[in-house]
Amino acid sequence: MKEIVVISGKGGTGKTSLTASFAYLGGKDVIVADCDVDAADMHLLLEPDFEEQEDFYSGELAYIIQDQCIRCGKCLEVCRFGAIKNLFNTYQVDPLACEGCGYCARICPTNAIINKKPVAGKWFISNIKTGSIMVHAKLGIGADNSGKLVAKVKNEAKEIAEDEFKDFVIVDGSPGIGCPVVSSLSGASFVLMVTEPSVSGLHDLKRLYELIKKFGLKAGCIINKSDINQQITDEIETFLKEENILHIANLPYNEDFTKAMTVGQTIIEFSNGNLKKQITSAWEIIKNELK
Amino acid sequence: MKIAIASGKGGTGKTTLSTNLASYLSEKETVVLTDVDVEEPNSGLFIKGELVYEEDKFKMVPQWVEDKCTFCGICQKVCNFHAVIQLGKMIMVFPQLCHGCYACSELCPESALPMIPKKMGILRYYKNHQLHFTESRLDIGEEQAVPLIRQTKDYINNTFSEDAIRIYDSPPGTSCPVIEATKDTDFIILVTEPTPFGLHDLQLAVETMKELKKQFGVVINRDGIGNSNVTDYCKAENIPLLAKIPNDRRIAELYSQGKLIYKDIPEFRQELDKIIAYIKTLKINRQA
Ligand code: SF4
Ligand code: SF4
Numbered sequence: 001m002k003e004i005v006v007i008s009g010k011g012g013t014g015k016t017s018l019t020a021s022f023a024y025l026g027g028k029d030v031i032v033a034d035c036d037v038d039a040a041d042m043h044l045l046l047e048p049d050f051e052e053q054e055d056f057y058s059g060e061l062a063y064i065i066q067d068q069c070i071r072c073g074k075c076l077e078v079c080r081f082g083a084i085k086n087l088f089n090t091y092q093v094d095p096l097a098c099e100g101c102g103y104c105a106r107i108c109p110t111n112a113i114i115n116k117k118p119v120a121g122k123w124f125i126s127n128i129k130t131g132s133i134m135v136h137a138k139l140g141i142g143a144d145n146s147g148k149l150v151a152k153v154k155n156e157a158k159e160i161a162e163d164e165f166k167d168f169v170i171v172d173g174s175p176g177i178g179c180p181v182v183s184s185l186s187g188a189s190f191v192l193m194v195t196e197p198s199v200s201g202l203h204d205l206k207r208l209y210e211l212i213k214k215f216g217l218k219a220g221c222i223i224n225k226s227d228i229n230q231q232i233t234d235e236i237e238t239f240l241k242e243e244n245i246l247h248i249a250n251l252p253y254n255e256d257f258t259k260a261m262t263v264g265q266t267i268i269e270f271s272n273g274n275l276k277k278q279i280t281s282a283w284e285i286i287k288n289e290l291k
Numbered sequence: 292m293k294i295a296i297a298s299g300k301g302g303t304g305k306t307t308l309s310t311n312l313a314s315y316l317s318e319k320e321t322v323v324l325t326d327v328d329v330e331e332p333n334s335g336l337f338i339k340g341e342l343v344y345e346e347d348k349f350k351m352v353p354q355w356v357e358d359k360c361t362f363c364g365i366c367q368k369v370c371n372f373h374a375v376i377q378l379g380k381m382i383m384v385f386p387q388l389c390h391g392c393y394a395c396s397e398l399c400p401e402s403a404l405p406m407i408p409k410k411m412g413i414l415r416y417y418k419n420h421q422l423h424f425t426e427s428r429l430d431i432g433e434e435q436a437v438p439l440i441r442q443t444k445d446y447i448n449n450t451f452s453e454d455a456i457r458i459y460d461s462p463p464g465t466s467c468p469v470i471e472a473t474k475d476t477d478f479i480i481l482v483t484e485p486t487p488f489g490l491h492d493l494q495l496a497v498e499t500m501k502e503l504k505k506q507f508g509v510v511i512n513r514d515g516i517g518n519s520n521v522t523d524y525c526k527a528e529n530i531p532l533l534a535k536i537p538n539d540r541r542i543a544e545l546y547s548q549g550k551l552i553y554k555d556i557p558e559f560r561q562e563l564d565k566i567i568a569y570i571k572t573l574k575i576n577r578q579a
């Protein structure tokens with residue numbers, strides 16, 4: 001079983017549309033994991049049925065039992081996150097500011113503080129229209145540790161793939177270079193970077209690749225909207241060569257990305273032209289690379 | 292006046308709007324633009340200015356002092372983030388996992404875990420006439436954006452006067468970083484695209500803003516693609532729709548070159564005028 005992680009540094013490059021298209025092309029052989037848990041969009045294209053769902057608990061949240069509190073103020077003193085407030089001579093926890101470090105509960109002289117495990121989100125296992133299975137999630141507002149939810153979604157998808165002897169897990173990765181994307185990348189067999197030829201696209205690509213290098217992962221790149229700025233497309237290609245990154249395809253600007261999404265389809269279903277051909281051969285290249 | 296520009300997800304035109312709005316406004320008044328999307332700070336690619344100040348940013352993490360340690364195991368027990376681990380006769384600290392809560396350090400009976408600064412990123416401040424631009428950049432391999440966002444906001448609060456209009460280019464999403472970035476702002480502009488992805492991500496962002504009890508409005512970018520569901524949603528939910536930036540290949544091209552758009556495209560500038568007009572009414576409300 002091979003794991004392909006698709007990432008883009010920043011959104012808006014067509015990453016999700018491409019991932020969904022590959023999932024469609026791979027059909028039953030591909031288990032899908034939507035690890036862009038902050039803004040999970042894959043379900044809009046793949047028609048999941050939300051067959052199984054489960055709450056995801058993560059971290060802790062301090063809670064003060066007012067009856068037991070003697071108002072000594074020690075908790076407020078130790079909290080480094082300004083999460084404990086003194087309001088009308090009572091001590092209260094601001095749940096959005098609390099990092100769940102548990103320090104206050106440890107030093108409260110009357111054990112008035114307990115740590116609750118908050119629901120940080122939900123995750124789902126769904127049957128999707130490709131005839132396969134997708135694992136996806138919805139993160140609660142302001143929840144910490146989206147990295148953990150990403151790991152959960154990914155591991156669940158991998159287990160299913162192993163149990164059912166599937167060839168591939170394809171992961172729609174998280175944006176950024178922080179904790180969620182680190183979780184998305186760990187254990188990947190191949191990282192597909194989707195970029196676009198803009199100064200910020202190139203900038204993000206380089207930053208992202210630095211991270212991928214740290215993990216020593218094999219990577220390839222698709223340049224989307226490649227005709228928007230030929231000069232930067234050339235620069236990206238040079239960068240790929242220098243770093244020995246597999247250059248998979250250049251996709252010219254195409255409104256079909258948006259049009260397909262608007263009717264809830266993958267590009268493979270929607271488009272009949274060159275774009276479909278190019279995405280299909282990109283998928284073949286990726287599969288070949290993993291043989 | 293503190294305005295945050297945010298979106299449910301990246302790539303919707305958040306940075307385009309922040310940089311153009313800030314530059315345009317700074318033709319008439321002092322503007323403080325801050326890029327707190329510390330994982331992917333991009334505003335600086337569009338704003339040219341003179342570097343005035345640069346500073347490494349640190350977070351506090353514990354450091355083990357071997358000869359003081361009695362291996363009591365308390366530190367490992369009190370760290371909720373598994374950032375301190377005892378392995379035989381060794382205490383290991385994982386700075387990337389550390390939230391800097393000080394619990395291990397202060398509860399260590401032997402004072403064997405003093406907190407020391409560790410570099411997590413860099414802050415830079417540039418100036419271009421009336422535009423003051425600050426960005427912070429998280430080091431590769433650092434996993435936590437929130438402490439850097441927090442320190443960047445502190446820097447802004449300590450450096451600039453309250454009178455200038457402040458614009459924050461916020462990180463995308465709905466989790467901790469965006470909450471930290473938008474927490475004490477007066478108004479939030481949510482940027483989205485008129486597509487099913489755009490609508491879905493906007494709804495998440497709106498839920499977040501409601502939870503934070505924030506005043507906010509929406510700007511539609513690339514108007515003309517997709518469908519009218521975002522407009523309908525804003526109407527139904529009574530959310531002010533501040534402007535609609537047309538879908539225009541010229542905008543995409545200027546953006547790709549790292550250029551500001553309002554200077555060349557009057558239709559774009561008109562939409563900025565609408566946003567500014569709206570912001571100004573907010574100002575009056577506030578003083579009244
Ligand atoms: S430390 Fe405990 S007793 Fe003291 S103010 Fe806080 S909750 Fe109350
Ligand atoms: S758990 Fe930590 S962050 Fe939360 S209130 Fe207590 S000390 Fe503050």
Ligand code: SF4
Pocket residue numbers: 359360361362363364365366367382398399400401402403404
């Ligand atoms: S709490 Fe202090 S003395 Fe105890 S094991 Fe940790 S470092 Fe050593």
Ligand code: SF4
Pocket residue numbers: 101352353369370371372373374375388389390391392393394395396
């Ligand atoms: S400071 Fe807090 S988070 Fe960091 S290692 Fe110590 S207990 Fe863990």
